[in-house]
Amino acid sequence: MENEIKEPAPKYNYVSPDEYLEMERASTEKHEYYNGYVIAMSGARLKHNQIAVNLYAKIGSYLDGKKCQVLPAVMRVATPNRDAYIYPDATIVCGEPLLEDEKFDTLLNPSVVFEIWSPSTQKNDMGYKLLFYQHIHSLKEYIMIDSAKRFAQVVRKQPDGAWRFEDISGTHDALFISIVNLNLSFDDIYRNTGL
């Protein structure tokens, strides 16, 4: 069939977490790390960037003077087993930030992470990224925001260890970040994007 799409088998030599960090700290471009694979991050389009700025502005001003803070997309986050190093589009950390080493560039205890979907990243944000984020003990909420339409998916850790998946479409008008008790309206999230 003409249109068959088959995943290529990547040429694979395992990269260790320390090798990844050494390369990454010397690199001008950002790469994420998953189980020995290093994946280059591509640049983000306008709507993606607008949504990111809206998140920082709204959450940042709301958290001013509170014990949680919002961090931007250059803050790297690591899983406890060191099997993933990820740059969430935004991160909320509460209390004292715990960092992996004396370079102070890798956060271990995010409470909330955000990923803004673009067509090329959506599938993996929903797939293996979710799985790795779920391994981070401190993580309470993983919020995914669509940059193509007014839509968000929230995955929330429950007190008994279960996870709740919520699909929030435009009709809901807002998504709730329970950790900081903030209702973020879709109007605020999508300001300037035309969505």
Place this chain on the structure above:
Amino acid sequence: MENEVKEPAPKYNYVSPEEYLEMERSSQEKHEYYKGEVYLMSGASPAHNDVAYNINRLIAPAVHGKGCKLYGSDFRIHIPENFLFTYPDFSIVCGKALTSDIYTDNLTNPSVIIEILSKSTKNYDRGMKFALYRSIKTLQEYILIDSTSVTVETYTRQNDDSWLLKEFKQLSNSFTISVIGVTLSLQDIYEDVNFD
């Protein structure tokens, strides 16, 4: 960097659902269809097949008296809300099996879908595919059974249409498929399964 993985740009000619179904009905292999693109579904490993065999022998007799049926991976389903066509490893239908008005050989009303995960499908089955399945209004439970480790995940629709994920990783654990009132232990599901 040596290990950089880049997504390939697919060669893209839009395929209509009708074209897909025409090709698919005479095809030897199974393909999934989503948004104008056709995806080959790969064959299953021995472990995948072993797990499937266990599910069949554990569940098929149990649904019989409850007005439900267990279908295997030959029954194509269609989701009109997002236009997906795919073959879940197992679907459970209660009451009459409804097929699409337009595409009459496709099931539209499963109550339970069970997918057996392999290394290559885990990402998709847990993520994007689950999101597409959530659009099925009749779907109450989505169950993922890993064929590479002892892991079962159950996703259950709640009253507010959110979904609750519970994970089971011990052979001594059990979980219940409430739609058919059947409780399965991981010991039984993974009996005689040799991980690849």
